[in-house]
Amino acid sequence: MFAEKHFHPLSADSPGTHINPGLYGDQRVWTFGFWKGKDGKGCYNTACSGFVQVSKVIPIVEPYDLKTGVPGWMRYSIHQDKNTGNWWITQLMKDAPNEDIGYWPKEIFNLLDNGANMVGVGGVVQASRSGLSPPMGNGNLPNGGRQDSGIFTNIEVLNSNYKQRKMNSFRTENLLDSDKCYGLRIGTVKPFYRTHLGFFFNYGGPGGISCGV
Incomplete structure (x- = not known):
C-alpha cells in the first residue's frame, strides 16, 4: 500500500x-x-x-x-x-x-x-533483461476461489477527517498492464463473508515472455 x-x-x-x-x-x-x-x-x-x-x-x-x-x-x-x-x-x-x-x-x-x-494497493513485477516477467502473487491467475490467488482484503482509507472508510467508498481505478500474464478480479461474495473480507480483490499470475508494459 x-x-x-x-x-x-x-x-x-x-x-x-x-x-x-x-x-x-x-x-x-x-x-x-x-x-x-x-x-x-x-x-x-x-x-x-x-x-x-x-x-x-x-x-x-x-x-x-x-x-x-x-x-x-x-x-x-x-x-x-x-x-x-x-x-x-x-x-x-x-x-x-x-x-x-x-x-x-x-x-x-x-x-x-x-x-x-x-x-x-496491488502487486508489481519487473521483467528481466531477457524479457521474462516473473510470477506475481502466488503465481495463479485470479480465476478461482477467493484464496486461490493473491488477495488484498479489508482495505480501508482514512478520509480528511481521519474517519475509516472502505476503499470503494471513494472513486477507484483498476490498473492491469498485462492481461496476458496477470489478472485482476474484484471480489463479490455473499453478505455473510463480507464481514470477514470487507472490500477485497484478487490479483496475480504466472508471468512469462513478452508480457508487455
Whole structure:
C-alpha cells in the first residue's frame, strides 16, 4: 500500500513484501518500506537516511516466513500524524496490541505535507533483461476461489477527517498492464463473508515472455 499526493511519482511511501535478489542477494520473501520525496531522493528500508525505525520488535525489513502464523497474510496501516505531520507505518496485530514500526519524517517529502490525494494497493513485477516477467502473487491467475490467488482484503482509507472508510467508498481505478500474464478480479461474495473480507480483490499470475508494459 502506498500514499501519494497529486499523483506525483516523487512523493510516495509504501510498505509490503517482495522478492528482490538484487537488493538482498537471495530468493526469499522480505518485508520492506520504500519512499521517494524531495529531489527524487528515496530508497528501500534504511539504505539511506529517511525512515526512522522505532519498534524494537518488528524491523522495517526482515525475511518473511510463510510457514508461521497465517501464510501470506500481512496487516499494515499507513497514516499521517495530525500533530507532527510524519507518516507512520503500523503493523496491525491479530491477538496483540498494534505495533508502530516507525515513520517517515514529513520533511523528506515535498507533496505529502497535508495528506495524500491517492492511495493504492496491488502487486508489481519487473521483467528481466531477457524479457521474462516473473510470477506475481502466488503465481495463479485470479480465476478461482477467493484464496486461490493473491488477495488484498479489508482495505480501508482514512478520509480528511481521519474517519475509516472502505476503499470503494471513494472513486477507484483498476490498473492491469498485462492481461496476458496477470489478472485482476474484484471480489463479490455473499453478505455473510463480507464481514470477514470487507472490500477485497484478487490479483496475480504466472508471468512469462513478452508480457508487455
